[in-house]
Amino acid sequence: GGYEYTDLLKIILSRSARSARLTTHFDLDFPKKPQTEPYYCYKHGRICKPTTEAFKFLHRYSLDTLRRIREFAAVRTDARVLVVHGDSREADFPPVDGVITSPPYVGLIDYHEQHAYAYHLLGLEDRRESEIGAATNGKGLKAQEDYKIQIAKVFRRAAQAMPAGGHMVIVANDSANLYGDIATLSGMEVEYVIHRQVNRRTGRRAGEFYESVFIWRKPGGV
Ligand SMILES: C[S@@+](CC[C@H](N)C(=O)[O-])C[C@H]1O[C@@H](n2cnc3c(N)ncnc32)[C@H](O)[C@@H]1O
Known part of the structure; x- marks a missing residue:
């Protein structure tokens, strides 16, 4: 009703x-x-x-x-919130001061598959072919090289929406050590990297999971 x-x-x-x-x-x-x-x-x-x-x-x-x-x-404030269900390699980013993101990693998860129940219940459009780093494509060298290029496309696009000197904060468990290259491909300076242990709430290896927080800066500015 x-x-x-x-x-x-x-x-x-x-x-x-x-x-x-x-x-x-x-x-x-x-x-x-x-x-x-x-x-x-x-x-x-x-x-x-x-x-x-x-x-x-x-x-x-x-x-x-x-x-x-x-x-x-x-x-809660009356700040405007905009949710876009789109491919971040192509979506239009509004002008922003900075970016905080938890991107998909290479070869770990098929998000549509893992959340199939939600896509059905919420009537969301299936866009699995646009997933970056999808597990179905593996985590071999070829998948890694492709991942670097695709995810850097997203970061370059996001960086265009930021002023020079703006920051990007990226959370990832970079087990294949790709984020140095990705920063270069994205035209960003690495300012700081924090490694931290995460207590997993679920899963077999609860408590043995590490992730990094990458803090990048868009060149220029003061
Ligand atoms: C590590 S998860 C982050 C989830 C999010 N931080 C949250 O708390 O719900 C990565 C997300 O990126 C999405 N993703 C993968 N490829 C994408 C693309 N090309 N454009 C936009 N999002 C994508 C995945 O579907 C997944 O939801």
Whole structure:
């Protein structure tokens, strides 16, 4: 009907659908087949059972989503927010002071595939052929070289929207050590690199994950 917050209900439904999938707890990101029987769980170190009902997730995420909205309402301003569902190699960037981004990495994830439930539930257009670094294309040398070129295209475009001296902050787990070359290809100066350990919330290797924060500067300016 004309209920005002159907978009919010869809978000709750989509979050619940992700959690209610028949997957193991230690492989939420890359499930290979439905898990229908109890199994030894590497994450919890015991036998776990796949979920048999979605209601508890709907309940949990309804409350959690309300809590997040309340938290956000306290800091919300009337700043204009624009979301563009586009290929960042071609999208028009409005003029910005700086950029903060968590780009896709090479050969790690097929985002459309991993979030197929959300694309279906939210009626989003499937644009998987535009994914940069898609896992289906592997992480070999050829994939890495292509990734550097494609992602640098995005950074060059974003840099055009920034003033000289503006900063770009990029979060990535650069295991193949590509970001030095990518900075050069993007015409950016590397100002600082921070390496930090991340406590993974999910997955088998929880707690053993590192990522880098690259701080780049657009040449020129003061
Ligand atoms: C590491 S994730 C970052 C997710 C985001 N920071 C968030 O919290 O939702 C990388 C994202 O880049 C998207 N992506 C991949 N190729 C893209 C492209 N050509 N244009 C725009 N986004 C792309 C992926 O679909 C994925 O959502």
